[in-house]
Amino acid sequence: MTDGVFAARLKVTGRVQGVFFRASAQEEARELGLKGWAKNLADGSVEVYAEGNKSRIEEMVEWCRQGPPSAKVERVNVDWVEPENCASFEISF
Numbered sequence: 001m002t003d004g005v006f007a008a009r010l011k012v013t014g015r016v017q018g019v020f021f022r023a024s025a026q027e028e029a030r031e032l033g034l035k036g037w038a039k040n041l042a043d044g045s046v047e048v049y050a051e052g053n054k055s056r057i058e059e060m061v062e063w064c065r066q067g068p069p070s071a072k073v074e075r076v077n078v079d080w081v082e083p084e085n086c087a088s089f090e091i092s093f
Helices: 021-032 054-066
Strands: 006-015 035-040 046-052 072-081 089-092
Touching: 006 054, 021 035, 021 046, 021 054, 021 089, 046 054, 054 072
Parallel strands: 035 089
Antiparallel strands: 006 046, 006 072, 035 046
């Protein structure tokens, strides 16, 4: 992990597609000052990649455990990874 920048890849399972999970994650990440992306996966889960301050990423992980009001999160798997040096937080397709 370089220059105090950390990164985590999260796999969020449950009812997380079609409930504005990615857009809500983008809003939350931007409020936390994180960069990265969120995308739907073919298996019905959502993958979130976030990089920035470690405690802010941990806040993002906690947010993902709930998600937006219409989501029903069953599990969040977290893998700490090397930063990709993203420029912003975007929704990937």
